[in-house]
Amino acid sequence: MARRKPNIDDLLRRLGYRFERMELLDEALTHVSAPNAGGQSYQRLEFLGDRVLGLAIAEMLYKTFPGAPEGELSRRLADLVRRESCAEVAEAWDVGPYVKLGAGEAHSGERRNQTILADVSEAIIGAVFLDGGYDAAKALVERSFKDLLATPRRPLRDPKSALQEWAQGQGLPPPTYTVVEQTGPDHAPKFRIMVKVKGKETAFGLGTSKRIAEQAAARSLLLQEGVWTEEEHGVA
Structure with a gap:
């Protein structure tokens, strides 16, 4: 047919x-x-x-x-x-x-x-x-x-990159990350990291690696400053 x-x-x-x-x-x-x-x-x-x-x-x-x-x-x-x-x-x-x-x-x-x-x-x-x-x-x-x-089909940027771009756009120095606490055994550590941007309130992030904790801290600061919203970026 x-x-x-x-x-x-x-x-x-x-x-x-x-x-x-x-x-x-x-x-x-x-x-x-x-x-x-x-x-x-x-x-x-x-x-x-x-x-x-x-x-x-x-x-x-x-x-x-x-x-x-x-x-x-x-x-x-x-x-x-x-x-x-x-x-x-x-x-x-x-x-x-x-x-x-x-x-x-x-x-x-x-x-x-x-x-x-x-x-x-x-x-x-x-x-x-x-x-x-x-x-x-x-x-x-x-x-x-x-x-x-x-609804972008791919992630547009990770939080650390987004925070650095935002700071640069504000004419500010790059963000700095500091480990403020490390707990747990060596094979399963947990990190608490603080991120600072000059003139802004600090923010913190938790993670099972420094990289994950830094991303969480950057996300927290972006949300805190209203650069990102909970609806779009509240979940990792």
Whole structure:
């Protein structure tokens, strides 16, 4: 039994965008292996879409996290534009059935290939940019990446790095860590460490190693100063 051809209107509805030039969408969905692809595969649109995506995400981050330092914004950006995130968006669009592939690639399951899905998602963004301009492309990115924006897939930074960046941003010397207590036997020690940042209240952390205790102390100081919140960072 022949597979039912997917309805392009369903894809357009999931994208939330109507093309004036449907040939751009057709190009964005065409893999280089497709019959008669020629020079009209998605590769050039992917190149363009990658840059548009980066700009749109950077603008979203700048507005959404007004207090975040440059380092955090850069890590959030990297998390959102990486291949896995773009592929996740393509899967939400259910774009796989619409991708035009060569017979060999289609039979080997390349419609689920994460690299191809990620490339196609960027190509579609590039196509929308050419068809409707930056505002249309940005609106597509905002709709499609907003959930990923709220829930990063990878830790953005550890507490010690975050505290050092924050102190640097305040024009202060680096934090200092001091072991104030060590208890327990040698094979199972417990450390209590104090962290100081000039002009700020000290904070303490406990852990089964100095590293863990330092991270706990840094987290406590970040929470204490309101740099982090309990909702986002209260648990290690």
